[in-house]
Amino acid sequence: MLHTAYSSCSWLWNASNQKDGLFRAAFSFLIAILAISLWHLRKSRKSIAPLPPGPRGLPLVGYLPFLGTDNLHLVFTELAGVYGPIYRLWLGNKLCVVISSPSLAKEVVRDNDITFSERDPPIAAQICTFGCNDIVFDSYSTPDWRMKRKVLVREMLSNSSIKACHGLRREQVMKTITNVYKNAGKPIDFGELSFLTSIDAVMSMLWGGKQGGDQKGNSIWTDFRELITQLMVILGKPNVSDIFPVLAWFDIQGIEREMKKISQSFDQLFDSMIEARMSVATKMEKDDGKTEQKDFLQLLLELKEKDDASSSITMNQLKALLMDVVVGGTDTTSTMMEWTMAELMQHPEIMEKVKKEIADVVGPNSTVEEVHMPNLRYLDAVLKETFRLHPPLPLLVPRCPGQSSTVGGYTIPKGTKVFLNIWSIHRDPHVWDNPSEFQPERFLNDPDKFDYLGNDSRYMPFGSGRRMCAGVSLGEKMLYSTLASLLHAFEWKLPQGAEQDLSGRFGIIMKKMKPLVVIPTPRLSNLEHYLK
Secondary structure (H helix, E strand, O other): OHHHHHHHHHHHHHHHHHOOOHHHHHHHHHHHHHHHHHHHHHHHHHHOOOOOOOOOOOHHHHHHHHOOOOOHHHHHHHHHHHHOOEEEEEEOOEEEEEEOOHHHHHHHHHHOOOOOOEOOOOHHHHHHOOOOOOOOOOOOOOHHHHHHHHHHHHHHOOHHHHHHOHHHHHHHHHHHHHHHHHOOOOOEEHHHHHHHHHHHHHHHHHOOOOOOEOOOOOEOOHHHHHHHHHHHHHHHOOOHHHHOHHHOOOOOOOHHHHHHHHHHHHHHHHHHHHHHHHHHHHHHHHHHOOOOOOOHHHHHHHHHOOOOOOOOOOHHHHHHHHHHHHHHHHHHHHHHHHHHHHHHHHOHHHHHHHHHHHHHHHOOOOOOOHHHHHHOHHHHHHHHHHHHHOOOOOOOOOEEOOOOEEEOOEEEOOOOEEEEOHHHHOOOOOOOOOOOOOOHHHHOOOOOOOOOOOOOOOOOOOOOHHHOOOOHHHHHHHHHHHHHHHHHHEEEEOOOOOOOOOOEEOOOOOEEOOOOEEEEEEOOOOHHHOOO
């Protein structure tokens, strides 16, 4: 048989020789093409970076540990200890990548900011933002997103607009001081106090300071605190329907049903605001032909009525922007105010330093004003340290690459959900000395080194780049002036026998697990300070 095969090959070889070597040339050419193709294939395989490391297992099995967890940021941090500062995991059919180091985070938010500026909005976000018509979850690549962000930043949140609303914010802070004074000596839910102050201030800026209370002077927004809290918790929880689309129809966890109820409540609120604002504008025009100074809601309504498609907005876009302002401008501010007061109650020596600084800068019987803020350096350090230990969005809002990219030498495919574990970065022992301890002094030596704008990837409580929070400046002013005013006007203590609890309740915004209840006592001798 071997002899026969050899004879056949010899015959072919002889035949090729007989045909002037054409067969030999063709055969050699085919071998060369095959060799070149194999070389290119091997080279291309080497040039494609691998996926990040991560746990193995079936997608469903990999998802189970995250169902219902109240500590997703802690689970992600533990996995980083096993797989490193960048790793992958599968949640259903969704590939996720978690990043827990400043240098790798910088590659996402700075070096490849545009690529990673897309979103992969969960179903809950799509419902509560009227179809992702806001600026938090809308796609960055759309002209609508850029137009909406421009409206928000230039009209509502510009330095001139924020300065023009100073009187409205101050009025709400003074109302809060008066209400606390009337309840002096009684236990107060400090988180609720902070929330009501924040939402009254934001609402007054939204539509011209026409907010008030009921006949007893209580805020009309009390019921909305729990509504916003539920919203934040739902947005932060993994949803089966998002990672197993085939199960969306069943709504196993009831997240969609709950979110629709919340969305309907906000829809009714916004409808009533819009109707009231249009009624006031019509009345003003009939009275003297002039309208009052335009507030943010009036500006949005005018944009809705424009004929120019490039600068007009739809009703859903208008309501989604209102949702961004109302929720983002109240919940983050009030949450951080509560965390800061909780840390000060836990560290009375730091509390005394803050009060002394405020007294020295403001004066013993004067009112705290926003112009005092640049001189309250120790209070600034206290707040920055609170943001470090308790970042309001511990995982930020997940990003999503619009095209495949490389981070840390690993491939991040297009459409991957990318989590930046800011909670872990802010507690990294390679970056921070004694990272678990509350030490405001760490921010005093170089106060400009870490700011809230995400310029240093080691400290990004509000993110960085194109997707960072647009309301940082306004939130900073509200937080600083309100907290300074309350610390200046009152002594604060825990109820008899009460113990501090600094554990958090995970959501897209990290809240205290148990509310902070404190008792205020007036500390200023001039009673006019409390009764303005």
